[in-house]
Amino acid sequence: QVQLQQPGAELVKPGASVKMSCKASGYTFTNYNMHWVKQTPGQGLEWIGAIYPGNGDTSYNQEFKGKATLTADKSSSTAYMQLSSLTSEDSAVYYCARGDYDGGFAYWGQGTLVTVSA
Amino acid sequence: EIVLTQSPTTMAASPGEKITITCSASSSISSSYLHWYQQKPGFSPKLLIYRTSNLASGVPTRFSGSGSGTSYSLTIGTMEAEDVATYYCQQGSSLPLTFGAGTKLELK
Numbered sequence: 382q383v384q385l386q387q388p389g390a391e392l393v394k395p396g397a398s399v400k401m402s403c404k405a406s407g408y409t410f411t412n413y414n415m416h417w418v419k420q421t422p423g424q425g426l427e428w429i430g431a432i433y434p435g436n437g438d439t440s441y442n443q444e445f446k447g448k449a450t451l452t453a454d455k456s457s458s459t460a461y462m463q464l465s466s467l468t469s470e471d472s473a474v475y476y477c478a479r480g481d482y483d484g485g486f487a488y489w490g491q492g493t494l495v496t497v498s499a
Numbered sequence: 500e501i502v503l504t505q506s507p508t509t510m511a512a513s514p515g516e517k518i519t520i521t522c523s524a525s526s527s528i529s530s531s532y533l534h535w536y537q538q539k540p541g542f543s544p545k546l547l548i549y550r551t552s553n554l555a556s557g558v559p560t561r562f563s564g565s566g567s568g569t570s571y572s573l574t575i576g577t578m579e580a581e582d583v584a585t586y587y588c589q590q591g592s593s594l595p596l597t598f599g600a601g602t603k604l605e606l607k
Binding site for chain 2: 416425427428438442443444447476477483484485486487489490491492
């Protein structure tokens with residue numbers, strides 16, 4: 382069965398960066414886009430971007446360009462998202478989700494809660 | 500960017516009641532690219548309906564979806580206590596992918 386495993390939480394200081402992981406299993410990692418979604422109580426669900434692990438192609442929401450960097454390691458079937466220059470506005474739950482061909486997301490990770498605090 | 504506007508923002512329903520949530524798009528979307536999710540507190544969103552009207556695996560048949568163009572809806576035929584959740588529509592038609600702001604469904 383398809384599984385996307387994410388670490389539960391990260392505590393980071395303002396101004397620092399964080400790199401979070403999403404380990405995929407149960408399907409051919411290189412055949413599907415991996416998407417990242419931010420969730421905050423005030424902003425709901427926001428699409429950050431996606432990476433196609435097969436060739437490394439990426440797409441970003443303009444709102445997150447310069448903030449998020451997506452990468453993928455085919456050898457370990459793991460997708461990564463690095464967030465830089467963190468502020469309190471980056472405190473949120475971040476989900477990875479496997480993209481389907483119709484642009485929907487049938488499979489989601491459990492989410493990583495990022496807390497930005499000194 | 501395609502903006503999805505959901506209505507209502509919150510609602511309360513009694514068991515057995517019929518519920519309809521609407522999702523209005525700022526531009527026309529092919530029905531093949533409109534999806535609905537259910538999210539319960541502390542959990543990831545769960546795909547509920549894909550491509551406007553197709554039930555995801557394991558979803559009870561009291562859920563249904565319809566629509567076309569810029570107007571879509573999610574219906575719960577008879578409300579049950581386990582349906583308490585927040586529901587989101589999402590379009591996969593054009594980048595950036597976008598979600599509606601959500602409809603919080605509570606039990607009356």
